[in-house]
Amino acid sequence: MTSAYIHIPFCDQICFYCDFPKVLKEDQPIEEYLTTLRWEMEQYQVKEPCETLYIGGGTPSSLNEQELEQLLASVREMLPFSGGEFTFEVNPGDLNEAKLHLLEEYGVNRLSMGVQTFNETLLKKIGRKHNRQDVHDTLHAIEKYSTITNVSLDLIYALPKQTIEDFQATLKEAVELGLPHFSLYALILENQTVFANLARRGKLLLPTQEEEVAMEEWAQEYLEARGWHRYELSNYGKEGYESQHNLMYWDNKHYYGFGAGGSGYLGNERYRNHAPIQHYLAACQKGELPIVEKEVISRSAAMEEQIFLGLRKTKGVSKKEFAARFHQPIEEVYGPVISDLLAKGLLQEQDDFLSLTPQGRLFGNDVFVEFLLDK
Template sequence: METKSAYIHIPFCVRICTYCDFNKYFIHNQPVDEYLDCLIKEFHQPIKKELNTMFVGGGTPTALSTPQLEKLLQGIADNFDIRNEYTFEANPDELTDEKIRLLKDYGVNRLSMGVQTFDESLLKVLGRTHKTEDIYQAVNLANKFNINSISLDLMYHLPNQTLNQFEESLDIALSMDINHISSYGLILEPKTQFYNLYRKGKLKLPNEDLGEDMYELLLDKIHASNLHQYEISNFSQQGHESEHNKVYWKNEYYYGFGAGASGYTNGVRYTNVNPVNHYIKKIRNNETPILQQTEPNIKEQMEEQMFLGLRMNQGVSKALFAQRFGKKIEDIYPNELLELSKNNLIKNERDFVKLTERGKVIGNEVFEAFLID
């Protein structure tokens, strides 16, 4: 299997959101220019590498200044030939006319915007820097510059959020000129401001049932819209699915560049060193930035293939499974397939194994069934 995708990590944010446990740092006083120099050094290629997909995420890549953004885009252009999908994550209030023009000029054809909600009070609770007005402006600008695919991230199961509030945000998102929505329920993560507030009894999350109701509402609204579901949390118009994320769900290879970034190539999963200063030091000393690497054994690869693949509506391809492992899914998981089908959690079709609608609501429980003892 060839490696035809790459992820680049920009670990800086203008403000730290209250719920966030991603690998990111408050940008103020960070050695951003040095980081970019090291990043470009890390992905240096003697001859341009041909890629199908490139995803620049974070943190927030649009937290970079315009000259810094241009330096990064030029570094990418010098080293990679991106044939298909070129995505940048963006915060709505950071997408200026100048930055979108630059992204467009360098061939970025997909923007993934961290919108989260259209409710002004919830945006404040989440600690986001943007207001709803910024979202409209950013989407208008992206359309003005003919960015091919525009995706919005929406969150649900937020503190004190009602079903109606989520419905309103969804309705607004679906009425906009966009092609893709990713929607995830909030998970309370340790080491976040939310977690501390929760422990002190100062934060109330909606109960689990309401979270499930919100997800069901999401699916109903999507079915009635011009988007279709292609993954548990991802919805798209025809031709606008995230090709890069499909690489992860199909358990295919990708490079990871930057502090704390992960990659998977030639059978090896690896993670780069973090934090930013350690990464810079390694690259400056011409040392590998890889901190740890593991080679998943066949059993682990099979498990990954199942629980990543089941996230997609199309499910796990039986032919690809057999081709990759030389064994049929039915031979590895005979009892699990039988039991989960009987409980209406999966559909065991001729060519694919996929989740049922009920299975999607409690996906994690289904995935666990495919862990081999």
């Protein structure tokens, strides 16, 4: 089975850390984009039901009710769906009764909310438009106007001038909400973002590497003691609430990517669409798929990806799945590397799985390099 990601690039405000394809919503050709997006999905003639669907951005929740219904109707009409996990990204303050009814009507059963922090000062410093109360009001609306209970919060740590006490206060407030899933991301300075530009000019004061590690370690201890297990490097969930769509990526499965900047993995090819909206629209208007880049994944590259992505999961890489996919035991390909990393305490073996140790997580990039076949 496959999955599908649908990208909506429109935002009411641009966050200072975000490098995803996005534009300010005002004066954008939203209706034309949604019509074109439907055309793109139709060209693939998807027959096999998608196991998971994910609408992200950008800020898909910034669409008005008419735009939202146009989007959701297109997705459900063009993409067969197994009835599995259907995630929709939302910003605090964007949902109302009408939007929530539409989301449920078209099968959305999981919401992912970009909260980032509950510290009002930090919210302004990172370019977010919502405030702390918006989060609580939105969760109240979800509970009042829908039956969706699978709600995840995104939080970012190691933000400019953030102390470990600030982060602890945010995570404690999040835990009190009783939600089943959290995604915790350390701030990364991505090119062509406000924060990257400030950092280059020496005007961005960030926590030290030691402070960042302390935040991560404290978060894991705090969440796992309260029933959220760390099933992937950045993700914690109650049992049964792990993100099935994201697990699809980490299991190195196939998926469609639609919309400006969308990327997919079909057969032995990865592809990426034009990110600028006008380039995306222009390609489709010519009757062409809006693909700007394709990469054929060789057997060795696919093996490497299977390891890199699998090791992000707490349970790690399945030796049986590796052998079934590549018709070769993992030991034949990586035997000496595995033995060396086991001896160094960076890798551990349990039943069918190879996974990172706590020390291995701290030096993940060093571990991944060892699995490159053409070093």
